[in-house]
Amino acid sequence: MLNSKTMDTNQKQNKEKEILTAAENEFLTKGYDGARTTSIAKAAGVTHAMLHYYFRTKEQLFERIVDEKFRLMAESTLAALGDSSLPMKERIRTGVANHFDFVASNPLLPLFVINEIVSRPERYAFLHERAKTIIDTVYRGLQADIDRAAERGEMVQINAKMLFMSIMSLNIFTFIAYPFMKPLMGDLMANDERFLAERKAENIETIMKRIEI
Amino acid sequence: MLNSKTMDTNQKQNKEKEILTAAENEFLTKGYDGARTTSIAKAAGVTHAMLHYYFRTKEQLFERIVDEKFRLMAESTLAALGDSSLPMKERIRTGVANHFDFVASNPLLPLFVINEIVSRPERYAFLHERAKTIIDTVYRGLQADIDRAAERGEMVQINAKMLFMSIMSLNIFTFIAYPFMKPLMGDLMANDERFLAERKAENIETIMKRIEI
DNA sequence: TTTTGTATTAACAGAATTGTTAAACAACTT
DNA sequence: AAGTTGTTTAACAATTCTGTTAATACAAAA
Numbered sequence: 001m002l003n004s005k006t007m008d009t010n011q012k013q014n015k016e017k018e019i020l021t022a023a024e025n026e027f028l029t030k031g032y033d034g035a036r037t038t039s040i041a042k043a044a045g046v047t048h049a050m051l052h053y054y055f056r057t058k059e060q061l062f063e064r065i066v067d068e069k070f071r072l073m074a075e076s077t078l079a080a081l082g083d084s085s086l087p088m089k090e091r092i093r094t095g096v097a098n099h100f101d102f103v104a105s106n107p108l109l110p111l112f113v114i115n116e117i118v119s120r121p122e123r124y125a126f127l128h129e130r131a132k133t134i135i136d137t138v139y140r141g142l143q144a145d146i147d148r149a150a151e152r153g154e155m156v157q158i159n160a161k162m163l164f165m166s167i168m169s170l171n172i173f174t175f176i177a178y179p180f181m182k183p184l185m186g187d188l189m190a191n192d193e194r195f196l197a198e199r200k201a202e203n204i205e206t207i208m209k210r211i212e213i
Numbered sequence: 214m215l216n217s218k219t220m221d222t223n224q225k226q227n228k229e230k231e232i233l234t235a236a237e238n239e240f241l242t243k244g245y246d247g248a249r250t251t252s253i254a255k256a257a258g259v260t261h262a263m264l265h266y267y268f269r270t271k272e273q274l275f276e277r278i279v280d281e282k283f284r285l286m287a288e289s290t291l292a293a294l295g296d297s298s299l300p301m302k303e304r305i306r307t308g309v310a311n312h313f314d315f316v317a318s319n320p321l322l323p324l325f326v327i328n329e330i331v332s333r334p335e336r337y338a339f340l341h342e343r344a345k346t347i348i349d350t351v352y353r354g355l356q357a358d359i360d361r362a363a364e365r366g367e368m369v370q371i372n373a374k375m376l377f378m379s380i381m382s383l384n385i386f387t388f389i390a391y392p393f394m395k396p397l398m399g400d401l402m403a404n405d406e407r408f409l410a411e412r413k414a415e416n417i418e419t420i421m422k423r424i425e426i
Numbered sequence: 427t428t429t430t431g432t433a434t435t436a437a438c439a440g441a442a443t444t445g446t447t448a449a450a451c452a453a454c455t456t
Numbered sequence: 457a458a459g460t461t462g463t464t465t466a467a468c469a470a471t472t473c474t475g476t477t478a479a480t481a482c483a484a485a486a
Binding site: 036037038048049052056057058 | 476
């Protein structure tokens with residue numbers, strides 16, 4: 001049995017956490033404008049005054065969610081770069097697979113991030129500065145590795161950024177367009193698990209054939 | 214010089230049209246929830262009462278836009294199927310190219326439609342019924358054509374729907390992620406026109422290599 | 427036991443937004 | 457010119473939503 005102090009702390013953390021969970025769900029599915037603090041509070045099982053007590057404003061609550069989601073998005077994006085210790089073709093193959101899995105476990109993430117950036121570009125300008133320098137160095141290395149592999153005749157010469165965009169396109173669009181495609185594709189998408197496995201294989205195949213000599 | 218009757222009619226049509234134009238812009242960039250009827254009215258140069266006079270409610274104004282955009286989306290999607298009178302490889306190549314061009318001329322369209330369907334799926338259930346029968350017949354034909362081309366050794370055997378999804382992914386994601394990618398990709402995307410030409414070529418290449426034996 | 431800080435509720439305030447209405451107005455018809 | 461019709465404006469009504477506050481409960485610390 002927990003003592004009262006611990007229980008209190010837990011209960012507080014639970015309320016805060018439940019608000020955050022409810023907020024995540026609301027913001028990811030409805031966006032900032034569509035989300036309602038009253039609706040979040042209700043889903044979390046607290047009065048809306050409590051929500052303001054813990055997070056002050058809708059804006060601040062939203063930023064808590066945004067921060068985490070942008071971090072996750074960056075993480076998943078890096079997964080697409082693959083493990084530089086592997087031979088190039090393996091690196092790309094596992095990069096595509098890992099990225100697909102990452103997006104599959106966070107299917108609402110890309111649309112949320114994209115919508116956020118489309119609707120308030122100014123707000124994220126600072127992120128670009130930071131991200132760009134990272135990306136520039138990572139890509140220089142990746143491009144050099146690709147160039148060497150191409151010289152060795154292991155794969156075709158290709159622009160690393162273009163290849164990267166193709167991987168992102170194939171993997172992310174699968175989940176962004178899911179609600180749009182699912183009712184149209186009938187049997188192909190009837191069994192979710194099977195479809196995702198097939199789609200993953202298809203995306204890998206598409207990328208691998210792109211880099212094949 | 215126009216007579217007064219014509220001028221009136223034109224002015225009315227202009228006001229209505231200007232509201233529609235402003236509404237399209239507002240809804241496509243901010244979504245239904247983020248859009249403000251007052252802001253639309255202001256952009257159209259009319260009082261907000263006028264907007265209600267012409268379109269009654271925000272909802273009805275929105276539906277005017279949605280109807281047109283869904284129609285356009287269907288049209289652009291069909292473009293990806295290509296011209297069935299062409300030999301298979303040419304059909305696919307021009308299908309990808311035409312679809313890319315279509316999306317390029319309506320860059321905000323896919324994200325708008327996807328967001329709409331994600332946020333209010335019930336509302337568009339009826340569309341699916343209609344679309345699904347069309348798609349089923351079109352695909353049966355397309356798949357048969359692909360199968361025949363594959364038997365003749367012109368291309369690999371591939372699931373038509375999977376190929377179609379890849380084309381949509383590569384072309385649409387280019388524009389959906391544009392604001393997200395542009396600040397990160399530096400020189401590659403610095404010149405819009407050039408980047409789009411390169412991206413189009415890359416998408417075509419990716420699809421063509423996918424179907425090559 | 428008193429004090430102190432935190433958690434919670436209910437009621438309310440303020441702002442923004444959508445939508446309505448009555449009256450003025452303009453143009454056309456007869 | 458009078459009436460008819462459709463357009464426009466300004467003011468207002470109603471609602472919804474965010475955020476605040478005052479009162480209260482309650483547990484821990486002193």
